[in-house]
Amino acid sequence: MEKKIPRPVIKRLGLYYRCLNRLYEEGIEYVASKDIAERLGIKSSQVRKDLSYFGEFGKRGVGYNTYELMERLEDIIGVNKYWNVIVIGAGNIGSAIANYEGLRKEKFNVIGIFDADRSKVGRKIGRLIVKHFSEIDDFFKKNIVEIAVLAVPENAAQMVVDKLEELGIKGIVNFAPVKLRTNIPVEDVDITLSFKSLSFKIERNIE
């Protein structure tokens, strides 16, 4: 039976991948778990343990071949794949996400943006035209949609998620400050948490 990979491990794989990318660009051919750990500020035993979920990568004494490990991680976390993304809510956050070119560079293609407010329908945001949320069924029939960004007010969030789940969405990046009830993977984004964490570090003089 396949080992269940804990969510925190999956999250860290993305960090490892970015770190390896940088190491590779710096021309570092082999890397020890200690080096990855130091760069990311975590324990090297943690790095070794996380990577061991996916089989034996490194060689004792030599470490990991940077490029090979990067390629293996690409396969595991699906970086080689393009993901189709839609944004629900064409307000401040939704518009910013739909306009963000960096996502496409990371292979997350925003292919649609939807809103319930008719006055926003037809507006151009980046390369996209805002569609009414009632057009979502039709959109799913014509497109493969894997990820949705939820940028609607708190009170609309659950209703939107229920609909997206019914249509077969695979995962959600949620900006609404609410715990969603769903069986699909959700990544909550909370900017206030970053501020709280920063103020905590400042107060305790932590770098």
Ligand SMILES: NC(=O)c1ccc[n+]([C@@H]2O[C@H](COP(=O)([O-])OP(=O)(O)OC[C@H]3O[C@@H](n4cnc5c(N)ncnc54)[C@H](O)[C@@H]3O)[C@@H](O)[C@H]2O)c1
């Ligand atoms: N996570 C964070 O760090 C963070 C930061 C700021 C705001 N937020 C949250 O993100 C969400 C969006 O914030 P914003 O500033 O972009 O709000 P906004 O009011 O600018 O935009 C929300 C949009 O959602 C649309 N909408 C409402 N109900 C809808 C529905 N049922 N279907 C489709 N569209 C619908 C509205 O018409 C509006 O255009 C809010 O829940 C807000 O609390 C989160």
